[in-house]
Amino acid sequence: MVEGSMTQGAGQGPEVERTATLRDFRVPAYVHETGPYAQSSHPGDAVPPSDEAHPEGYTPTQRDLPVINRGDTVQVTVDPASVPAPQPATGPGPLYVVGDVHGYLDELVAALQEQGLIDAAGQWCAGTARLWFLGDFTDRGPDGIGVIDLVMRLSAEAAAAGGYCKALMGNHELLLLGAKRFGDTPVNSGAGTATFQAAWLLNGGQKTDMDRLQDHHLQWMARLDAVEEVDGHLLLHSDTTAYLDYGRSIEEVNDTVRETLTRNDADEVWDLFRKFTKRFSFRDEGGADAVRSLLDTYGGTRVVHGHSPIPYLLGEVGSEDGEDDTGPVVAGPHVYADGLAIAMDGGVTMAGKLLVTKLPLGV
Numbered sequence: 001m002v003e004g005s006m007t008q009g010a011g012q013g014p015e016v017e018r019t020a021t022l023r024d025f026r027v028p029a030y031v032h033e034t035g036p037y038a039q040s041s042h043p044g045d046a047v048p049p050s051d052e053a054h055p056e057g058y059t060p061t062q063r064d065l066p067v068i069n070r071g072d073t074v075q076v077t078v079d080p081a082s083v084p085a086p087q088p089a090t091g092p093g094p095l096y097v098v099g100d101v102h103g104y105l106d107e108l109v110a111a112l113q114e115q116g117l118i119d120a121a122g123q124w125c126a127g128t129a130r131l132w133f134l135g136d137f138t139d140r141g142p143d144g145i146g147v148i149d150l151v152m153r154l155s156a157e158a159a160a161a162g163g164y165c166k167a168l169m170g171n172h173e174l175l176l177l178g179a180k181r182f183g184d185t186p187v188n189s190g191a192g193t194a195t196f197q198a199a200w201l202l203n204g205g206q207k208t209d210m211d212r213l214q215d216h217h218l219q220w221m222a223r224l225d226a227v228e229e230v231d232g233h234l235l236l237h238s239d240t241t242a243y244l245d246y247g248r249s250i251e252e253v254n255d256t257v258r259e260t261l262t263r264n265d266a267d268e269v270w271d272l273f274r275k276f277t278k279r280f281s282f283r284d285e286g287g288a289d290a291v292r293s294l295l296d297t298y299g300g301t302r303v304v305h306g307h308s309p310i311p312y313l314l315g316e317v318g319s320e321d322g323e324d325d326t327g328p329v330v331a332g333p334h335v336y337a338d339g340l341a342i343a344m345d346g347g348v349t350m351a352g353k354l355l356v357t358k359l360p361l362g363v
Contacts, residue, residue, distance in 0.1 A: 093128030093163050095231055099344035099355040100134065100170070100306045103141025103206065105150065107348055111356040122150070124157035124165070131158065132230065134306035135170025135237035140204030140349045144176075145212040152220060169224040169257065170237040170306065171276035175200050177221055177261065178269050180213060187270040196270070204349075222261045225254045226276075227298060233359055234300035238307040239282050239343070241290050242275035243298075250298050279308040288338040295340070302340055304359070309347035310334045328352050333361060 096115060101108050112118045119125040133151055138144025151167055158165040178196030186193045227243055227250045228235045236243060247253040260268050281290045282303070291303050311328035313336065330353040334343040342361065346353035 091128075093126070093130055095233070095359045096129060096131045097233075097235065097304055097344055097357055097359060098131065098133045099346055100136040100309075100348065101141070101147050101354060102136055102172070102204070102349050103138055103144035103147060103209070104348050104354055105141075105143040105146040107354040108147060108150070111354050115356050115358070117356070118154070124154050124161060124163075126158070126161070126163060128162040129158070130163055130230070131165040132228070132235055133165075133167040134235060134304070134344055135168045135224075136172045136306060136345075137167075137170070138176055138209050139172045139200070139206065142206070142208070144206060144209040145217065148217055148220070152216075166228075167224055168228065168235060168237050169221070169226045169276075171273060172203070173221045173224060174269065174273040174276055175203060176205070176209070176213070177218065178266070178273060179205060180210070180218060181264065182266045182269070185266050187266045189270065190274070194270070196266070196273075199273075223258065226257045227253050229298060229300045231359065232301045233342075234295060234298055234303045236294075236303065236305050238276050238279060239303075239305045239341070240275070240278040240307075241281050241293055242278050243294065245275060248297060253298075280313075282337040282341045283308075283313055287336070288340055291337045291340040302342060303337075304342045304344060306343075306345040308343060309345045309350060309352065310343050311347050311350065311352060313343055330355070333357050335361065 096117065098108070098111075109118070109122060113120070117124070117126045117129060117131060131154070137147045137151065141147075151165065154165040155167075175196065179200035182196045184195045184197045186195060226236065226246070229250060243253055246256040257272065260272050281287065282305075294303055295301065309328075310330050310333075313334055316328050328347055328350060330346040332346075333355060335341070336343065344355050344357065346355040348354040
C-alpha cells in the first residue's frame with residue numbers, strides 16, 4: 001500500500017505558508033527554575049542528556065494543623081449534589097488524550113478546561129487523571145512554544161497530584177529539532193537535496209517559535225517517546241506502519257528514535273522525519289490489516305493517533321492553512337478501520353476542533 005503525506009519538503013504537494021499571529025506570551029518564572037540545563041555551543045550539539053535518578057513519588061511535607069473542636073465551628077447543611085465526587089484514593093485515574101495542537105494555545109486551554117483537567121487559572125485540577133498528548137505542538141499556529149511550556153508545567157503539577165501528563169513525538173517535533181540543529185545543511189531527501197530549514201518554513205514554521213526556543217525545550221522534545229500502550233490503547237502520532245521499521249517492541253522503537261537523535265546525523269534524522277510524515281495507512285482498503293500489524297507487534301486492542309486531520313480521513317474538502325473560513329464540522333474523534341483506529345486530529349489548523357477526549361470512548 002502506498003502511504004500519503006501532506007507534510008511538504010518530504011515528497012509532498014504544495015502547501016501555502018500560514019502567517020504567524022504574534023501574541024504577547026510570557027513564560028512563568030518557575031519554568032526557568034527547573035534547570036540547570038546543559039548549554040550547547042552549537043544548535044547541533046543539543047542532544048538528550050543521560051537519564052538521572054528521580055524519586056518515584058512526591059510526598060509534601062505535612063504541616064502542623066490546629067486542633068478544632070466541634071463546638072468551635074458553625075454547622076452548615078451542605079447539599080450532597082453540590083459536592084464534587086472525590087478522586088479515587090488508589091489506582092490510576094481516568095485516561096485522556098489530546099490531538100494535534102499546532103500552536104493553538106488558547107484553544108488548548110479552553111479544551112482542557114472543558115474536560116475539567118485545568119482550572120480557570122490554567123493549573124492542573126484533575127488529581128490522579130492521566131493525560132497524553134499525541135504530538136505536534138508547534139508550527140502553523142501562533143504560539144507553539146507557549147504550548148510546550150504549558151505541557152511541561154502541567155507534567156510537574158499532575159505528577160505532584162498523583163496523576164500524570166505525558167507527550168509523544170510528532171513529526172513536527174522532529175522538524176523543529178532538525179531546523180534548529182541542522183539549519184540549511186543539505187540532506188539526502190530521496191528526491192534531491194533538501195534542508196530542514198526550508199522544510200520547516202514550508203510546513204508552517206513560525207519565526208516567533210524559533211526565536212523563543214531554548215535548550216530545555218530542545219532537550220524535552222528529544223526525549224519524547226514515539227509509541228506507548230495504555231489501557232489497551234496503542235498511542236502514536238502518525239497513522240502509518242513506519243514504526244515497524246524501528247523495532248519489534250515499544251521499548252525498542254522508543255530507544256531507536258532517541259538513539260537516532262543522539263547520533264545527531266542530519267541524514268538519519270531526515271529519514272526519521274520523512275517516515276513519520278507518512279499517513280493514511282489505516283484509511284483505505286487493507287487499513288484494518290495495517291492497524292492489526294501494529295497491534296499484533298506492540299500490543300493493545302485499538303490504535304489512537306493524531307497527524308491526519310479527520311476531515312481528510314473523511315474525504316472532506318479543507319485546507320490545513322485555515323483559509324476556509326467556514327471550516328469543517330468535527331464533532332469528535334473518528335473511529336474507523338473496522339473500529340480498530342481512533343483519529344484525534346480535529347483539524348484545528350483548518351478551523352476545525354482541538355480534541356481532548358476521555359478513553360475509552362463511550363464510557
